[in-house]
Amino acid sequence: MKAHFHKVLQDEQSSFSIRNSIGSNFGNQWHYHPQLELHYVIRGEGVRLIGDSVQNFSAGELLLLGENLPHTWRCNEPYTQNDPAYKAEAIVIQFLPDCFGKDFINLPEAGPMKKLFSNARNGLVIEGDTRDFVVPLMYKAVASSQMERMVTMMSVLHLISISNNLDYISSSNAFYRSSDAENIRLNEICSYSLKNYKKDISLEEIALIANLSVTSFCRYFKQMTNKTYNDFLTEIRISQACKMLIEGKISTDAICFECGFNNVSNFYRHFKKIKGVTPYEFKRKCMYANLYEQGAM
Numbered sequence: 001m002k003a004h005f006h007k008v009l010q011d012e013q014s015s016f017s018i019r020n021s022i023g024s025n026f027g028n029q030w031h032y033h034p035q036l037e038l039h040y041v042i043r044g045e046g047v048r049l050i051g052d053s054v055q056n057f058s059a060g061e062l063l064l065l066g067e068n069l070p071h072t073w074r075c076n077e078p079y080t081q082n083d084p085a086y087k088a089e090a091i092v093i094q095f096l097p098d099c100f101g102k103d104f105i106n107l108p109e110a111g112p113m114k115k116l117f118s119n120a121r122n123g124l125v126i127e128g129d130t131r132d133f134v135v136p137l138m139y140k141a142v143a144s145s146q147m148e149r150m151v152t153m154m155s156v157l158h159l160i161s162i163s164n165n166l167d168y169i170s171s172s173n174a175f176y177r178s179s180d181a182e183n184i185r186l187n188e189i190c191s192y193s194l195k196n197y198k199k200d201i202s203l204e205e206i207a208l209i210a211n212l213s214v215t216s217f218c219r220y221f222k223q224m225t226n227k228t229y230n231d232f233l234t235e236i237r238i239s240q241a242c243k244m245l246i247e248g249k250i251s252t253d254a255i256c257f258e259c260g261f262n263n264v265s266n267f268y269r270h271f272k273k274i275k276g277v278t279p280y281e282f283k284r285k286c287m288y289a290n291l292y293e294q295g296a297m
Helices: 108-122 128-143 146-161 180-196 203-209 214-225 229-247 252-258 264-275 279-293
Strands: 016-023 036-043 046-050 053-057 062-065 071-075 088-095 124-126 166-168
Touching: 016 128, 016 146, 036 128, 046 229, 053 229, 062 108, 062 128, 071 180, 088 128, 088 146, 108 124, 108 146, 108 166, 124 128, 128 146, 180 203, 180 229, 203 214, 214 229, 229 252, 229 264, 229 279, 252 264, 252 279, 264 279
Parallel strands: none
Antiparallel strands: 016 088, 036 062, 036 088, 046 053, 046 071, 062 124, 124 166
16 A cells, blocks of 8 residues: 655654654554654554554554554544543564664674574564563663663564564565645545445445545555455454454444344355454453463463
């Protein structure tokens, strides 16, 4: 998908940018930048779009995004209503591959880190013990300065580079870059889809939002995202269904219609295709995972 270039601002006295971001959102512009990004969600939940992936995010998620990988976070509605009880918060570290020096990454000892940076071009979810060790170091880096911050950052990347607790996010890292006009168009398409996924969005309707004919829109969206608009919309709906299944407030059949599917069998078919399991199996796996984390198993 085409994306807007974002210039990362950083202190001239530092070789990388680190901040504790607090607000109603994490910035909802679809964008990319030459810096890698380590992103830890402290508070907030919603849908994230990274490369060609559409998935939910929630507090506790730790990601490493490679250079020039398009991404955006869209928080759920309560976070956009200026309610002080709903504030999104994250620690965000952005750095260039050569932030430790032009020759550092080519040193023999830096081999695992160089491989990590290459793998991060598809985006990585960092889980398990690695996340548990890395997050306190990120808090430490926020409070540190100069050399201590650099040493802490090197420890963070070392731990991730030797970890087995990494999963890929995006299946492809080949994306076009865009003009400002194209960036605005795609952000409007994403925003409209995330806001209206519960209803039946026709191709005529979304093509009108994009200011294109239906034929031109289908060709344009497929070229930019390597998927059809209907596939994209289905992924949004399934991501919302996953969130509702985990919450467990309404029945699976009710979730089907709440997420914009017109019949249960259609919902089950799409869910199995995208998630690899049925809604029931997904809910059971999440329940067991929660019990395990709470020490009940």
